[in-house]
Amino acid sequence: MKNFSIQLITLLLLTTFGKAVAQDKKIEDLNFLYVDEKYDKLVDKSIKLMDDATYRKHPMPYLYAAMGLYEISKLPEKYSVGERESDYPKPLKDAEKYIYKYVKAEAKAQKYFDDYEPTMEDYKEFFINIADTANKLGQHLFLVDKPRKAALEYKYAFKAIPNDPVLQLWQGISEIKSMNTVEGEKSARAAMELIDEKFEPSTATAGVISSGMLILEEYFTQIGDMEMAAKAKKMVDVFKKYDPEVLDKKKQEEKKQKAKEKDVVMKKFYSDEDDEDNQDLKKGKVIIDQDAKDADKKLDEIEDDFDN
Structure with a gap:
């Protein structure tokens, strides 16, 4: 079931890729990190983009950070999670926070990015998995x-x-x-x-x-x-x-x-x-x-x- 969910989301990422990130190679790099299952690097790179004035209001870094953290939350045997001193003390909760940020950014994205098209409908399966x-x-x-x-x-x-x-x-x-x-x-x-x-x-x-x-x-x-x-x-x-x-x-x-x-x-x-x-x-x-x-x-x- 886990592999099916990953494959489904990966397919969505690839099929909606053009409309979501056509204007930007840095966003494209996040897509490949997710497909390659390099979730820690995905989260790190997404967060760095959020600190960049160019991407602060772009929805996709928040979505990718959420997706990476969600996958990390399911892999406690691979990643340091669940404790105060862990690399990811509360990955699921942090994923939910980034989804909230994504929703806020998505609502105003076209105001700041002329060629951005809404993506929320494309990730219904991910939101259901989070819920x-x-x-x-x-x-x-x-x-x-x-x-x-x-x-x-x-x-x-x-x-x-x-x-x-x-x-x-x-x-x-x-x-x-x-x-x-x-x-x-x-x-x-x-x-x-x-x-x-x-x-x-x-x-x-x-x-x-x-x-x-x-x-x-x-x-x-x-x-x-x-x-x-x-x-x-x-x-x-x-x-x-x-x-x-x-x-x-x-x-x-x-x-x-x-x-x-x-x-x-x-x-x-x-x-x-x-x-x-x-x-x-x-x-x-x-x-x-x-x-x-x-x-x-x-x-x-x-x-x-x-x-x-």
Whole structure:
């Protein structure tokens, strides 16, 4: 499956190459580094181009950096990843940040590059892969009782892939579980406005809609919002076809146990240093994660860069 995804993206790179980078050999070099699977060199060269005034507003260095980092995140046996002192401490999260930058740059590219043609539609498969990986990591973190880390993962994923409200739904659920109920309800309610009977889910996140709605049905019932609880219940029925075992409590408990057993492997994808999830939590206390605040600040800075 991995080789198929790489081959598919490589084919896209080659077939859309002319319209995306016809004007520039430096962008062309990034393409060949990706095709040659030299992901570390690809990331380094992409980042250097971002520092060049000529390319700062060009979408492709950000996209190539994201693609390189995503591949690096899947190869912890080859690259130094996952620890604070690693070459790539958080490659998936950094990939999501660069996708966000790419989206911002893509929206204004034709203003700065006359011969640039939009490329976003050509990389749908890549975005689905990112959402799929982020969702799997977010689900894992949620199941092993690290809700703040799960919320942050979903937050970055939704910023990068804003057309998938299921990511926002689980951001809200994770925030609620970590006692950040104000932001959690805001995220969950916003997502539920977009998810109805006619909603067509992505293959990356379809399987977690019903389980998320089941959690929200219970939550909204507890706080007395019966209208939202009824909608959540209805959505469980609509989307349980993607997760037939969602109402099987035994199966759900087994899933949680398996996640705990896999945590040693999954830690390669997230940093566990200074983890304070579920420590000294008091009922009703709102936890504001410093990482989350830093993430918001960084994303705001990115947005300001492209708005100027």
